[in-house]
Amino acid sequence: xxxxxxxxxxxxxxxxxxxxxxxxxxxxxxxxxxxxxxxxxxxxxxxxxxxxxxxxxxxxxxxxxxxxxxxxxxxxxxxxxxxxxxxxxxxxxxxxxxxxxxxxxxxxxxxxxxxxxxxxxxxxxxxxxxxxxxxx
Amino acid sequence: xxxxxxxxxxxxxxxxxxxxxxxxxxxxxxxxxxxxxxxxxxxxxxxxxxxxxxxxxxxxxxxxxxxxxxxxxxxxxxxxxxxxxxxxxxxxxxxxxxxxxxxxxxxxxxxxxxxxxxxxxxxxxxxxxxxxxxxxxxxxxxxxxxxxxxxxxxxxxxxxxxxxxxxxxxxxxxxxxxxxxxxxxxxxxxxxxxxxxxxxxxxxxxxxxxxxxxxxxxxxxxxxxxxxxxxxxxxxxxxxxxxxxxxxxxxxxxxxxxxxxxxxxxxxxxxxxxxxxxxxxxxxxxxxxxxxxxxxxxxxxxxxxxxxxxxxxxxxxxxxxxxxxxxxxxxxxxxxxxxxxxxxxxxxxxxxxxxxxxxxxxxxxxxxxxxxxxxxxxxxxxxxxxxxxxxxxxxxxxxxxxxxxxxxxxxxxxxxxxxxxxxxxxxxxxxxxxxxxxxxxxxxxxxxxxxxxxxxxxxxxxxxxxxxxxxxxxxxxxxxxxxxxxx
Numbered sequence: 001x002x003x004x005x006x007x008x009x010x011x012x013x014x015x016x017x018x019x020x021x022x023x024x025x026x027x028x029x030x031x032x033x034x035x036x037x038x039x040x041x042x043x044x045x046x047x048x049x050x051x052x053x054x055x056x057x058x059x060x061x062x063x064x065x066x067x068x069x070x071x072x073x074x075x076x077x078x079x080x081x082x083x084x085x086x087x088x089x090x091x092x093x094x095x096x097x098x099x100x101x102x103x104x105x106x107x108x109x110x111x112x113x114x115x116x117x118x119x120x121x122x123x124x125x126x127x128x129x130x131x132x133x134x135x136x
Numbered sequence: 137x138x139x140x141x142x143x144x145x146x147x148x149x150x151x152x153x154x155x156x157x158x159x160x161x162x163x164x165x166x167x168x169x170x171x172x173x174x175x176x177x178x179x180x181x182x183x184x185x186x187x188x189x190x191x192x193x194x195x196x197x198x199x200x201x202x203x204x205x206x207x208x209x210x211x212x213x214x215x216x217x218x219x220x221x222x223x224x225x226x227x228x229x230x231x232x233x234x235x236x237x238x239x240x241x242x243x244x245x246x247x248x249x250x251x252x253x254x255x256x257x258x259x260x261x262x263x264x265x266x267x268x269x270x271x272x273x274x275x276x277x278x279x280x281x282x283x284x285x286x287x288x289x290x291x292x293x294x295x296x297x298x299x300x301x302x303x304x305x306x307x308x309x310x311x312x313x314x315x316x317x318x319x320x321x322x323x324x325x326x327x328x329x330x331x332x333x334x335x336x337x338x339x340x341x342x343x344x345x346x347x348x349x350x351x352x353x354x355x356x357x358x359x360x361x362x363x364x365x366x367x368x369x370x371x372x373x374x375x376x377x378x379x380x381x382x383x384x385x386x387x388x389x390x391x392x393x394x395x396x397x398x399x400x401x402x403x404x405x406x407x408x409x410x411x412x413x414x415x416x417x418x419x420x421x422x423x424x425x426x427x428x429x430x431x432x433x434x435x436x437x438x439x440x441x442x443x444x445x446x447x448x449x450x451x452x453x454x455x456x457x458x459x460x461x462x463x464x465x466x467x468x469x470x471x472x473x474x475x476x477x478x479x480x481x482x483x484x485x486x487x488x489x490x491x492x493x494x495x496x497x498x499x500x501x502x503x504x505x506x507x508x509x510x511x512x513x514x515x516x517x518x519x520x521x522x523x524x525x526x527x528x529x530x531x532x533x534x535x536x537x538x539x540x541x542x543x544x545x546x547x548x549x550x551x552x553x554x555x556x557x558x559x560x561x562x563x564x565x566x567x568x569x570x571x572x573x574x575x576x577x578x579x580x581x582x583x584x585x586x587x588x589x590x591x592x593x594x595x596x597x598x599x600x601x602x603x604x605x606x607x608x609x610x611x612x613x614x615x616x617x618x619x620x621x622x623x
Contacts, residue, residue, distance in 0.1 A: 006553040008183055008210040035274060037583070059396070066389065073333050073382050076275055100275050107274040108583050110343040110623065112385045113237045116392065117212030117410040133212055135237045135385075136344045136554065 002030035010136045011109065018127040020057065021084045021091075024064055027130060028082040028095060031065050031114075034134065035072065037106040042080035044096035053090040057121040060091060061130055065114045068095060076100045109136050142186040146170070146177065152606040156190050163405060164193035170204040171540070173602050179551060179594060180208055188215035191407045195220060196415070197228025199488055200481045203540055205495050206602040207549030207594065211236075213410030216494035217549060221479060221541045223488050224416040229404065231413035232391040232424055234491030236472040239387060239428055240435030241346075241379030242313075243496075243518045243546075244468035245529065246443055247365075248450070248461050250372040252352045252618070258453055262350065263576040263619040265449040270348055270442060272341040273580030273623035280339045280441055284331055290338070291323040294433035295440050304440050310507055312468040313497065316436035318475075322426025326383070327390050330427075334383030334434060339441030343584055343623030345547075346378045347520070348446060350619030351527060357611035361513040361531050365466050367613050374450075374463075375527055375615070376442050377520050379472065380435035387431040391424040416489055425474075432473055439468055466529070467516035471496045471546035477505075479541050490541045498532030498544035498609040506532075517609045521548045521596030523577060523588060523622075524570060527615045528600050535607030544609040548596035554587040561586035570620070579622035588622060 005012035013030045017023035033039045050067050054060045064084075071077050079097035100107070112135040121130045147155045149169070154177055156168035168189040172180055180186060185208050192214055193202040199221045208217035213233035222228030255262065271278045282290060290297045295316025298304040309315045341348060353371045356362045367373075380387075395412040398420050399405070404413065414420035443465065447458035454461060474491045499506050499515040506515045514531035521527045536542045552560065566585045570577045579585040597614075604610050 004555060006555045008185075008550050008553050009216055010212065011554055037581075070329060072275075074329070102275075106581070108581050110274040112344070113389050115212040115237075115410055116412070117408060119409070135212065 002026050002033070004034065007133050010133050012131060012133050015130045016127060020128050021086055023128040023130055024061060024084040024091065025082040027061060027065060028068055028079065031068060031111065032079055034109045034111055035107065036078055037108050039080055041104060042078045043098045044081050045098040046077060047094055047096045048077070050093045050095065051090065055089055058119050061121050061132070062114055062116070062119060064091065064093070069111060069114065078105060112136065142181050142184060144186060144190065146181070146186065152602050156186060158193060161190050163407065164190060166193050166198050167201045168193055168204070169201040170208060171602055171606055172206045176206050176594070176598055176602065183210040185210045185215040188213070189218065191411060192218060192220050194406055195222060195229050195231060195411065195413060196404055197222040197224070197226045199223055205543070205545040206599045207494070207545045207547050209549045211493065213408050214493040217545065218493045219495045219540055219543045220491045221488040222416065223486055225486070228416050228489060229413035230416050230421045230424060230474060230489055231411055231491060232388050232395065233410045233412065234493050235388070235428060235474050236493050237385045237388040238379035238472055239384035240432035240470045241472040242435065242439065242468060242470040243375060243377050243520055244439050244443060245466040245518050246374040246446065246463050247367060247466050248372050248463050250461060251370045252372060255372045259619060260576050262449065262453045263578055263621065265453050266348060266446060266619070266621050267578035269449045270341055270445045270621060271339070272621060273343050276340060277336040278339040281336050282338065287331055287334060288323045290437055291326060291430035291433050292321055293317060295436045298437055298440050303444050308440060308465050311465040312436060313470055316433070316440065318429035318432050320425060321430035321433050323430050325423050325427035326387060326430050330383045330386035330390065333386050334381065337381040337383065338434065338438050339445060340381060341378050341442060341621070341623055342381055343580070345588060346623060347523065348442065348621040349375045349523065349617045351375055351615040351617050353613050354526070354616040355614045357613065358531070361612045364510060364513045365516060365529065365612065366464065367466065367529065373615060374446050375518070375520060376439055376446065378438055378442060380431045381438055383434050384431040387427045391427065394420060428474065432470065436468065467518060469496050469518055477542065479537070488541070490543070492543055494546045495543045496546045497542055498536040499542050500532050500534040500537055517544050519545060519547060519596065519600060522590040522593040523617055523620045524573065524575065524590030526596055527617070528596065528611065529613040529615065530600065530603065530609035531612055532609050533607045536609060539606065540608055544603045545599050548593040548599055550592060551594045552592040557587045557589055557592035558583060560591060561589055575617050575620060577620040577622070584622055
């Protein structure tokens with residue numbers, strides 16, 4: 001599950017999940033939920049694959065979300081379904097969605113960037129917790 | 137407010153200035169100084185912005201103090217409203233976070249020969265036409281497309297590139313900070329991804345706090361300066377707030393990724409990863425500077441094309457050319473940038489890199505970098521407020537050179553988080569409330585308007601009062617909004 005939290009000028013995203021894979025998947029949904037109000041109406045018509053290297057989990061989350069943001073920025077593709085598999089040094093993932101259609105998709109925030117400010121990914125009692133702030 | 141209040145020391149220096157002594161945290165190299173009066177400092181204590189002022193004081197080579205303007209609020213890494221000058225000859229660093237993702241976000245003001253009475257009967261038609269003609273909001277591309285070769289020239293040449301295509305005039309360039317071009321731009325340092333994001337976004341407004349407003353000059357405070365700028369009471373103007381769009385965001389993002397591990401490499405200890413920096417005289421520092429300057433040039437072109445489209449809309453609605461409407465640029469200022477400037481601190485004159493993160497250059501009369509037509513009055517400082525109350529035009533004063541590396545505030549500063557503002561707007565129609573005050577607002581999203589509602593901001597008049605009293609910049613004209621276009 002994910003929720004947004006308060007930050008004066010920007011927006012925070014808090015994600016909880018039982019596994020790290022699920023945390024990364026939920027973070028993907030959290031990111032796109034800031035951009036499009038009706039994320040559940042985004043159909044999964046196209047698929048993109050990702051491979052991201054890195055051992056540190058916080059940078060892995062950062063780089064993953066950054067790649068997803070770049071997909072939107074470069075292809076105007078809204079992504080709504082994510083499948084992440086961890087590898088020894090990084091992750092492989094697929095994301096599914098459809099091109100932005102202003103007649104059907106209610107667009108909200110332009111996410112300028114994922115920031116490093118107070119970025120954290122932690123293993124907690126019943127799974128994983130991540131927090132990050134995006135620049136609006 | 138999130139993360140709780142600032143509980144550190146804030147010592148009163150005078151009516152307009154508060155000090156965080158460098159003894160507050162081990163690692164601070166200089167004091168923090170926040171420009172605010174008693175009322176504003178109470179608001180400032182509510183979040184972690186003052187802590188961020190203290191954190192910036194850790195940066196190697198920082199001169200005088202880590203400074204904050206009265207519109208200071210909590211940012212990421214640097215506070216918004218922060219100013220920091222570093223000396224390359226003292227191991228000074230450059231920090232992409234001290235410029236921000238939106239490199240050369242800034243504001244420009246365009247005047248006209250129309251009065252409020254001329255525009256009032258056509259106001260709705262005018263705002264609708266601007267909303268139709270000026271691309272705004274998430275994912276809306278612009279009408280100007282540049283291939284890679286053209287974009288490389290645009291990044292090198294800045295606004296002059298558009299003049300050669302008859303999308304800008306010499307007069308426009310003369311009235312733009314740095315004539316719309318930083319010569320240190322190195323397009324080779326800009327990534328393919330940044331080029332891709334920049335190819336169709338030049339001439340688009342974006343979302344967040346960016347806007348285009350139709351405004352009326354409500355009151356004049358300095359007749360001579362207003363006259364030099366061609367401003368008069370009741371005159372209709374256009375104010376434009378935007379930056380370097382996806383190209384700039386990508387340049388900052390690329391730099392921060394490359395800067396992972398760089399502070400450690402140079403033995404720089406930092407309290408926040410978002411403050412990542414590199415010595416100015418290092419390969420990493422130089423590479424960022426070349427890319428940052430290129431993105432700054434893109435931003436000047438973006439605001440130029442936004443102004444061009446505003447002029448087109450006025451032509452459509454009023455049936456006269458923009459030249460006949462005398463829609464001349466008053467001035468364009470950057471408020472997210474780092475510039476290499478000469479300043480005097482502690483009796484020594486030196487060249488420093490001044491980071492302005494949500495802060496506006498405010499050079500005084502007779503400064504060599506103020507364009508000749510404004511040399512006698514000082515550099516125009518354009519301060520957007522909020523969409524319901526006011527915006528301001530000021531002129532830079534000598535106090536800015538003595539105290540703040542030639543800098544003043546950049547806006548009202550947020551008082552509410554975006555989440556709180558949306559809650560505050562539940563069940564309300566911000567556009568209808570504004571209409572009742574004679575302001576026509578058009579936005580791509582309800583939420584965007586709710587987050588940017590007037591109550592979400594501090595009172596810009598209080599912010600400007602501090603800047604005026606501290607003699608950083610003085611009041612010339614107050615503008616009131618009558619038309620608002622938002623993403």
